[in-house]
Amino acid sequence: MNINRFTFESAELAGLSIADAVERLNTFDVDDAALILPTLSLERAIGILEQPELHNAAEIVAGMDPGHAIRMLNGMANDRATDLFQEFNETVRAQLIAGLDAKIRASIQKLMHYPPDTAGSLMTTEFVSVPSNWTVGATLAHIRDVERSRETVYAIYVLDAKDRALRHVVTLRRLITGEADASILSVAQKDAPITVSPLTDQEEVARLIRRHDMLAIPVVDDSLHILGIVTVDDVIDAMIAENTEDAHKFGGMESLGKPYMQIGFGSMIRKRAGWLAALFLGEMLTASAMQYYEMELEKAIVLTLFIPLIMSSGGNSGSQATSLLIRGLALHEVRLGDWWRVAIRELPTGMTLGTILGLIGITRIAIWHYAGFYDYGEHWVLIAITVGLALVGIVTFGSFSGSMLPFILQRIGFDPASASAPFVATLVDVTGLIIYFSVAMFVLGGTLL
């Protein structure tokens, strides 16, 4: 970027809203962004770095003059600063962490210990807490003092005056309705606080925040000391990341973990090739199954015509059932113990759906026969019956096994969302072939076969 362009962009960025400034910075390369951010006011630069929508934030900070980088990291919400530290390489991390204010350094070092996707990794340590012997007025005065340095002040945590354990939650909206000299307990929520542990999975954190319509949830240790809070905006970001991950998995691949346009060619291949190859190896069983029925194929080549049609119907019905149950389990609408209730719903559902497809298939063959589009030979009625019955069997099997797969995965300790449409299709394909040829041998035995 030349100097004129640089000055122009710097002035532009100063005038935009934070969200628009982030979008604009995303169009720059990392080196330019690292040079331009320090020309903005510190408050604005920090505001921009705090947005999860900013691409390559860690690389940008690492590319700055360390003095600027440290000033910004000192000012950022420490959950976000921790995210950046997780991404720095060893050298940059060591250099920058040494420059932080002692208190901030300690928080960040603590936050870095929690595994990703847990409450601990999402939480911030910047919350407001007061002892239970304070008054409403003292609490309000305290909030006015610290407001600028706290991620949220809408929930105030009331701690036991002696052991500092979390006792109550006060919302700011209730606090301002209180009398200034009344006890803080006069405006506290009656129910015991809802809390999570630092190792609680982010999906469960999101579920609790949503279930109780909270703006933040406290993260506590075994003796109810608050370690931090997870705020609703972080939960929304985590939910979106989780949904993207689940969508990628359902599509039959490892989640990218980065925007589509940001990921390198090598990573893209790695994320997709693994599952594709695994599915390919599984699907090889179809070649073995076909080999097994080679005699029948040679006798009645007409049977091969319907193989793709019949197999895909099994996969499609399985994909439907799997997507239904993955969501049902994720939303806790269906529990692990409900598997048999689901099974006795999916069996008749699959049979009905299979019958519908079977009738369409029989009609198709009849029309082609009478219209002379294809000559299925003298046994065309038996062939049509074979196709129809096979569809009933395969769609029933597809719906049943597609619905059971997420339960099985959850039961053996995997995420039910690891079940993917291609995975189900592969599972169903081999069995589909066996069902088709078994039906054929039964119906066509003595005539064609």
Place this chain on the structure above:
Amino acid sequence: MNINRFTFESAELAGLSIADAVERLNTFDVDDAALILPTLSLERAIGILEQPELHNAAEIVAGMDPGHAIRMLNGMANDRATDLFQEFNETVRAQLIAGLDAKIRASIQKLMHYPPDTAGSLMTTEFVSVPSNWTVGATLAHIRDVERSRETVYAIYVLDAKDRALRHVVTLRRLITGEADASILSVAQKDAPITVSPLTDQEEVARLIRRHDMLAIPVVDDSLHILGIVTVDDVIDAMIAENTEDAHKFGGMESLGKPYMQIGFGSMIRKRAGWLAALFLGEMLTASAMQYYEMELEKAIVLTLFIPLIMSSGGNSGSQATSLLIRGLALHEVRLGDWWRVAIRELPTGMTLGTILGLIGITRIAIWHYAGFYDYGEHWVLIAITVGLALVGIVTFGSFSGSMLPFILQRIGFDPASASAPFVATLVDVTGLIIYFSVAMFVLGGTLL
């Protein structure tokens, strides 16, 4: 439920947290729930009815004595009450709406006009607004008065003193830091308020709330008068509903719109049969394609063995690409105009993935041949090459068309999320067969064919 059980359950419900009470009520049938809710305190009954997690809320309210029902509807957040009115049948709706307080009736009638999934249908009219000539102190006093009747008081909307158009937003956290006799404008946000229109899609509302880390977003008309606000908890609920819908669609069906266990057998069949039959009709083209290559099939029955394997690989790579691009478009990481950038990424990606699968396929045939698992005849090398090349072609075509499908859908005005794994597989299957047989005729022409 007998009278003892009834009294017991009523006492139980009174003691649980709202969220737990909802879960318990979900295990009752509608008639019991309609009898038991009015035995709780009005505040608690309203709290329970306001939770979107409560099943059959409209049926429960409709089943109550109308006096109770009206008292609860009067007390509920009016966006939620509107949702219930949308679900009532004509008779119940007419009877209950007549009983409401005039002001609430007017709001609900207005809210009922907005189409589902828009800002208008999600918004509540219970927000706090003050004229721009008020002081901080007067605003705080006003909030203390109205706090109980407002869904959120964390954002305060400052209206032009003359034309009542929205001019500024003040957050409660900033408000409490202001001097009591200073103008409300002294604590207002500098940027112009971010607003939506009542017809803005809920997905866009969610994106804006998330992008700007807001707790509520104002919904305004053309002259900037506030019609209502959408709060972050409603957005989260809408996001979850939308994700479930997208997951169902990607699984190849119409979204259920209800929890799995709640939906009747007939609706379940309808939601699944439509797409299944449409895909089946599309897939029928594979039978026609096979018919076209029947001569080749008769000459080289060995080619049929690999049909399911090769076709499924095309579908799987297509499903991966589609899931990537659906999410990319939904998160605005990729724009409609980026289609060609995606195309020139997916072509080499597909070729590389196809080459990997092709090499596995060739190795498989070589092992089977040398180990004597199957006799592919004297031309086994040519057969292996056919399978390998066909895989390169089909996986490339699958990745390419799977990635373009969401763009095409968005371009012609559909939701890109309507693209499903089974849909892509069906699209790819017919072309896959044609690619396979074309490669076979090229490689095996003069020998096997």
